[in-house]
Structure formats: C-alpha cells, structure tokens
Amino acid sequence: MTGAGLQHRCWNHEAREAVCQCPQCGRSFCRECVTEHESRLLCAACLRHAAQAGAARRGGLRRMAAVGLTLAGVVLAWAVFFGAAEGLITVTERTERMAWQDR
Secondary structure (H helix, E strand, O other): OOOHHHHOEOOOOOOOEOOEEOOOOOOEEOHHHEEEEOOEEEEHHHHHHHHHHHHHHHHHHHHHHHHHHHHHHHHHHHHHHHHHHHHHHHHHHHHHHHHHHHO
C-alpha cells in the first residue's frame, strides 16, 4: 500500500503517523493532537481560536442582556411607583370629597 496517507506524519510528533488533517489550518495530526469540536476534528491551536471567537460572541450577548434587564428593572420600578402615587392621589381625593360632604 503506497499512498500519501502513509507518508503523513503528525505536525507535533514526527515519529507518529497522522490520522487526520485539521480543516482549519490544513496540517496533519495524530490522534492525541486533535479534538472533536462541532463534529470536526481540530488541532489545539484552531480549537483555541474557535473557543475565543465563541467567547467574544457570548460576551456581547451578555452585555446586551445586562442592559436589557437593567432597562426592564427601571420600567418596572417606574410602574410600581406610578401606581402607588396614583393610588395615593385617589385615596386623598376621596377623603377630601367625603370631608366636604360631611360639612
């Protein structure tokens, strides 16, 4: 069996035969040097880049979620205090009306 597959050696370990080629960087690696990520076998460097890109996306979403929750909290606080003030005004007006009727 002569073929290119037998001549490929691991990028990190020259004594080991490569079992796959990283789809990101194109280098060949042995079984110990690759990890499965999203149904693909990636080398450590490419896996690190993929993880950093995912963390950057999640960081932006977390910031937007924090802003959204803060805004929702402010709106809720406003609604509670507005309702309490309206209720207080209503009670005060009724009390004054009843006081005028009793005179």
